Amino acid sequence: MSLLLPLPSKLVIPDELDVVNHPLHHGYADPVGHKVAGHVYQHPIRQDLIINPPPDFGGVDKWKHFESIGYTPHPGQLAFHRSLARFRITFAGSRWGKSCSAAREVEPIILTPNTNGWIVAPTYQLGEKEFRYIWHDLIEVLGLPTLEASYNVRQGNFFLRFPWGSTVEVKTAKVGQMSNLLGEELDWVIMAEAAEMHSSAWARYLRMRLHTRKGIAVFSTSPKGFGWVYKKAKLGNPPNSKWHAFYGDSRDNPHNIDDPDEDEMTKEDYNEQVKGIPDARGGRCFQEFSRAIHVKPCRFVLRKRGYRYYRCVDFGYTNPFVCLWYAKDHDGNYYFYREYYKKKELIDTHIKHIKGFRERIETTWADHDAKDRRAMWDKGIDTRNAKKDIEDGIRSVKRMFLAKHPHTPSHRRITIDPSCVELIRTLEDVVWQEGRENVKEIYVDSDNDPLDAMRYGVHSEENVGAWGI
Numbered sequence: 001m002s003l004l005l006p007l008p009s010k011l012v013i014p015d016e017l018d019v020v021n022h023p024l025h026h027g028y029a030d031p032v033g034h035k036v037a038g039h040v041y042q043h044p045i046r047q048d049l050i051i052n053p054p055p056d057f058g059g060v061d062k063w064k065h066f067e068s069i070g071y072t073p074h075p076g077q078l079a080f081h082r083s084l085a086r087f088r089i090t091f092a093g094s095r096w097g098k099s100c101s102a103a104r105e106v107e108p109i110i111l112t113p114n115t116n117g118w119i120v121a122p123t124y125q126l127g128e129k130e131f132r133y134i135w136h137d138l139i140e141v142l143g144l145p146t147l148e149a150s151y152n153v154r155q156g157n158f159f160l161r162f163p164w165g166s167t168v169e170v171k172t173a174k175v176g177q178m179s180n181l182l183g184e185e186l187d188w189v190i191m192a193e194a195a196e197m198h199s200s201a202w203a204r205y206l207r208m209r210l211h212t213r214k215g216i217a218v219f220s221t222s223p224k225g226f227g228w229v230y231k232k233a234k235l236g237n238p239p240n241s242k243w244h245a246f247y248g249d250s251r252d253n254p255h256n257i258d259d260p261d262e263d264e265m266t267k268e269d270y271n272e273q274v275k276g277i278p279d280a281r282g283g284r285c286f287q288e289f290s291r292a293i294h295v296k297p298c299r300f301v302l303r304k305r306g307y308r309y310y311r312c313v314d315f316g317y318t319n320p321f322v323c324l325w326y327a328k329d330h331d332g333n334y335y336f337y338r339e340y341y342k343k344k345e346l347i348d349t350h351i352k353h354i355k356g357f358r359e360r361i362e363t364t365w366a367d368h369d370a371k372d373r374r375a376m377w378d379k380g381i382d383t384r385n386a387k388k389d390i391e392d393g394i395r396s397v398k399r400m401f402l403a404k405h406p407h408t409p410s411h412r413r414i415t416i417d418p419s420c421v422e423l424i425r426t427l428e429d430v431v432w433q434e435g436r437e438n439v440k441e442i443y444v445d446s447d448n449d450p451l452d453a454m455r456y457g458v459h460s461e462e463n464v465g466a467w468g469i
Helices: 047-051 062-069 075-082 098-110 124-141 200-210 228-236 267-275 299-303 347-354 370-378 390-402 421-429 449-459
Strands: 087-092 116-121 148-152 157-161 167-172 188-192 216-221 243-248 308-314 321-328 334-342 361-366 414-416
Touching: 062 098, 062 124, 075 087, 075 098, 075 243, 087 098, 087 228, 098 116, 098 124, 098 188, 098 216, 116 124, 116 200, 124 148, 124 157, 124 167, 124 188, 188 200, 200 216, 216 228, 228 243, 299 334, 308 449, 321 347, 321 449, 334 347, 334 421, 334 449, 347 370, 361 370, 361 449, 390 414, 390 449, 421 449
Parallel strands: 087 216, 087 243, 116 167, 116 188, 188 216, 308 361, 334 414
Antiparallel strands: 148 157, 157 167, 308 321, 321 334
């Protein structure tokens, strides 16, 4: 058996890393022999140097390690392994090979002295898949010795400690039991079926475990709607030195001999479980909205005579306080030209910012919070109670997105300026509540505050019902 170099003894990935244009990022040429970001693939070393490494031991060559365990990645897995991004997200259908590629990506780090790594999953059973590959490759195939080892499915006890000081452990991320994710410095973490976990598992507990050693994270999951992992994946499109997102179709795996038909499952399940495409039960709430159509520069409305100016406000503290400014022209078209979006600030801070703009506001539509409305009144901002019926309000906004008008920048009744980034983001991300039989029911009540503000403005001035949307 031969294991090769290089990863540094503590995994270090340079701050400046050109992932997109890296020669290993495109195509499928054999990477062995290339120099990658200062890491040189070096000569073979003996097993005893792994167990008793010299002080300058550099690590294990990933590609030669794959050869030694008989692993031949399929093209989708190979693209994943070639990425140099620190945080990698794999959205893929069932049986694509997510667990296999995630486990084998971290094995060279496990073979590097004095590294710690966790497989974190919603349950121990789901974390067992990645652990199974590591156990098979390092213990059964390579026959490496351990100081401590446990593979107990019934008790959920999965642990490896090697003579060169490296450890592997499976952890769970159940809501209410995440305190077991505190404490350790980590060189790597695999978030198995990450879409099934709460976002706080990453944001509050795991992200900073990787900070000291600049460790890597692999998010290995089948898609589940447009949740927090989907939002993180947007950070890796296009790929960069920190984030890289991959999407895999189950049919890309040459070892899969079954090819499910689309009529065997719902469209949403087929997209997520076969194609690896995030979907949602009932789909996006505002499918009528298109960034390409409705998002056009429209700050010019501040220089137009005869335009009337409005604001719409959704109060919040823990959830964001949102204020949107919009204008209406002679034909009643809407131009959302400015937004204010701020969390955990007092109402006086918001009022000071809002009053910094000088256009004459005809009406400020607002949520019905009496205390905040009184505070605004005391500072010279009069508000009116908005119409808050959610379903009818959604229909009002959808109707305006669909209605055409030849003389607006978007050729629709609603135009949104590109500066309104939070409004645009939520229009693209918010989905109908999963499990509702009627998709006209209420959308998911999370991170939708810009939509609420927009709905207050549009619905409070529009008549609802004629279009049947």
